[in-house]
Amino acid sequence: xxxxxxxxxxxxxxxxxxxxxxxxxxxxxxxxxxxxxxxxxxxxxxxxxxxxxxxxxxxxxxxxxxxxxxxxxxxxxxxxxxxxxxxxxxxxxxxxxxxxxxxxxxxxxxxxxxxxxxxxxxxxxxxxxxxxxxxxxxxxxxxxxxxxxxxxxxxxxxxxxxxxxxxxxxxxxxxxxxxxxxxxxxxxxxxxxxxxxxxxxxxxxxxxxxxxxxxxxxxxxxxxxxxxxxxxxxxxxxxxxxxxxxxxxxxxxxxxxxxxxxxxx
Amino acid sequence: xxxxxxxxxxxxxxxxxxxxxxxxxxxxxxxxxxxxxxxxxxxxxxxxxxxxxxxxxxxxxxxxxxxxxxxxxxxxxxxxxxxxxxxxxxxxxxxxxxxxxxxxxxxxxxxxxxxxxxxxxxxxxxxxxxxxxxxxxxxxxxxxxxxxxxxxxxxxxxxxxxxxxxxxxxxxxxxxxxxxxxxxxxxxxxxxxxxxxxxxxxxxxxxxxxxxxxxxxxxxxxxxxxxxxxxxxxxxxxxxxxxxxxxxxxxxxxxxxxxxxxxxxxxxxxxxxxxxxxxxxxxxxxxxxxxxxxxxxxxxxxxxxxxxxxxxxxxxxxxxxxxxxxxxxxxxxxxxxxxxxxxxxxxx
Numbered sequence: 001x002x003x004x005x006x007x008x009x010x011x012x013x014x015x016x017x018x019x020x021x022x023x024x025x026x027x028x029x030x031x032x033x034x035x036x037x038x039x040x041x042x043x044x045x046x047x048x049x050x051x052x053x054x055x056x057x058x059x060x061x062x063x064x065x066x067x068x069x070x071x072x073x074x075x076x077x078x079x080x081x082x083x084x085x086x087x088x089x090x091x092x093x094x095x096x097x098x099x100x101x102x103x104x105x106x107x108x109x110x111x112x113x114x115x116x117x118x119x120x121x122x123x124x125x126x127x128x129x130x131x132x133x134x135x136x137x138x139x140x141x142x143x144x145x146x147x148x149x150x151x152x153x154x155x156x157x158x159x160x161x162x163x164x165x166x167x168x169x170x171x172x173x174x175x176x177x178x179x180x181x182x183x184x185x186x187x188x189x190x191x192x193x194x195x196x197x198x199x200x201x202x203x204x205x206x207x208x209x210x211x212x213x214x215x216x217x218x219x220x221x222x223x224x225x226x227x228x229x230x231x232x233x234x235x236x237x238x239x240x241x242x243x244x245x246x247x248x249x250x251x252x253x254x255x256x257x258x259x260x261x262x263x264x265x
Numbered sequence: 266x267x268x269x270x271x272x273x274x275x276x277x278x279x280x281x282x283x284x285x286x287x288x289x290x291x292x293x294x295x296x297x298x299x300x301x302x303x304x305x306x307x308x309x310x311x312x313x314x315x316x317x318x319x320x321x322x323x324x325x326x327x328x329x330x331x332x333x334x335x336x337x338x339x340x341x342x343x344x345x346x347x348x349x350x351x352x353x354x355x356x357x358x359x360x361x362x363x364x365x366x367x368x369x370x371x372x373x374x375x376x377x378x379x380x381x382x383x384x385x386x387x388x389x390x391x392x393x394x395x396x397x398x399x400x401x402x403x404x405x406x407x408x409x410x411x412x413x414x415x416x417x418x419x420x421x422x423x424x425x426x427x428x429x430x431x432x433x434x435x436x437x438x439x440x441x442x443x444x445x446x447x448x449x450x451x452x453x454x455x456x457x458x459x460x461x462x463x464x465x466x467x468x469x470x471x472x473x474x475x476x477x478x479x480x481x482x483x484x485x486x487x488x489x490x491x492x493x494x495x496x497x498x499x500x501x502x503x504x505x506x507x508x509x510x511x512x513x514x515x516x517x518x519x520x521x522x523x524x525x526x527x528x529x530x531x532x533x534x535x536x537x538x539x540x541x542x543x544x545x546x547x548x549x550x551x552x553x554x555x556x557x558x559x560x561x562x563x564x565x566x567x568x569x570x571x572x573x574x575x576x577x578x579x580x581x582x583x584x585x586x587x588x589x590x591x592x593x594x595x596x597x598x599x600x601x602x603x604x605x606x607x608x609x610x611x612x613x
Contacts (some may be wrong), residue, residue: 028333031557039309061466220379
């Protein structure tokens with residue numbers, strides 16, 4: 001068994017010890033945002049360029065607050081509906097944040113926020129060719145996942161459930177199959193996580209990390225919820241490393257039944 | 266003792282200069298003046314309330330705000346209800362209504378859990394309160410004690426009151442203070458005070474005014490939606506104010522197509538009659554906010570900086586004005602707004 005204390009994972013050559021990535025939208029205040037990020041112990045935060053900035057001088061105070069956290073920034077292309085929009089947003093983010101990383105989202109429609117996987121593969125190909133290191137937000141479809149790898153992605157981020165739904169892991173079978181099929185690719189469950197138990201379950205499936213936003217930002221106390229997620233992600237990871245017992249249909253008493261000193265009359 | 270009354274000092278009449286005639290400056294000036302101070306109010310604009318107060322929603326909804334704001338806002342905000350119905354009686358106290366589209370019902374449960382002073386009502390009661398919303402929503406939260414006002418009418422009324430007071434001098438259209446010594450300076454410049462308050466930031470808000478006579482509302486209605494909660498405040502004469510976006514962006518003065526679409530969509534979701542409404546106005550400005558989105562009265566010698574009212578200008582200004590007056594007249598201390606960091610103080 002791997003030593004849990006030295007447990008780390010890698011993506012695009014960067015070694016990370018935290019397995020929780022958090023978004024920076026929808027918090028009650030920047031102060032609560034920064035307290036929650038600290039409590040989450042995340043090393044990577046995602047930021048959306050589209051709504052918040054988009055021009056010179058815009059939102060500078062907010063950006064400097066994010067920079068002060070001392071975490072790695074993973075810009076995202078949230079809200080982009082076409083390949084062209086996503087590529088343009090990624091290019092803009094590279095300039096603003098000075099990073100080749102991009103969390104690639106191409107959304108098929110505003111109602112479901114489901115990934116447009118066809119556009120996603122195309123955008124991933126364009127961006128990878130252009131030197132970006134792409135973190136694609138995708139579904140658990142194995143065929144699409146393969147095409148994303150071919151396009152140059154070194155990480156896959158399937159959804160647990162639709163963005164902001166908080167429903168947890170809609171398709172544990174699909175996520176397990178993906179883990180088995182891409183044994184050597186870093187896999188992150190991105191979106192749909194509602195509670196720490198969902199995050200722990202994903203980690204127990206062998207996922208390398210969890211990415212979430214709403215579940216912390218929209219909690220009554222985001223700072224306490226961030227701490228809860230940090231612990232659940234760690235718990236799930238430790239459980240994976242510890243090789244859990246197999247479930248069985250019949251009871252298996254932990255103490256022998258036969259020969260008990262006292263039995264019920 | 267006859268000579269004791271002879272030598273009794275009249276209470277001191279401090280002099281104060283208030284800079285900025287938004288809702289924070291106007292209420293502070295009025296509070297000081299009605300307690301007897303000599304007040305000079307300086308504003309660079311030509312009339313009061315032309316900064317971000319101009320684009321405010323005017324909801325006096327302390328309990329609703331408790332959904333996402335800290336308990337301090339709920340507490341201080343309650344002072345606004347008596348202030349705007351009695352001291353400056355421009356508000357209408359008809360409560361506020363919170364509704365959610367059928368598919369976003371969980372949002373209503375969450376809102377109810379995180380707020381107080383509300384009543385869960387069903388279709389029949391919604392119809393009684395707002396006949397034009399009959400049959401559109403089967404559940405709502407009713408906050409009976411809340412009120413709303415027209416911000417532009419409110420600042421105009423404060424301006425008139427101040428102009429009528431003999432101990433008040435109003436200087437509009439002047440950015441610089443005359444070289445006269447005063448006991449106290451109250452800096453109420455909003456985002457323009459960033460030169461003195463570097464941790465202040467602007468949070469962009471966009472609003473729109475519609476006019477239609479096909480639908481009438483008696484009170485503000487909040488439409489919950491996981492991505493863009495929106496409110497509609499009736500302004501009378503068929504006008505409705507829709508607001509407001511909250512964007513961490515410091516470029517004021519323009520409304521994006523996306524925001525316009527979201528606001529209009531929400532209005533349409535509330536009632537299809539809004540689709541035929543006339544667009545009267547689109548507006549946008551920056552709300553001054555500190556990192557924790559809580560207000561401050563920062564004291565530096567004899568200067569008070571009243572700032573960071575964020576999206577709660579009309580809600581918080583009465584309480585902050587009262588506190589500022591108590592600081593000026595009685596050297597009072599209010600740790601909940603005077604500390605550099607309220608949240609850190611709480612955790613210590």
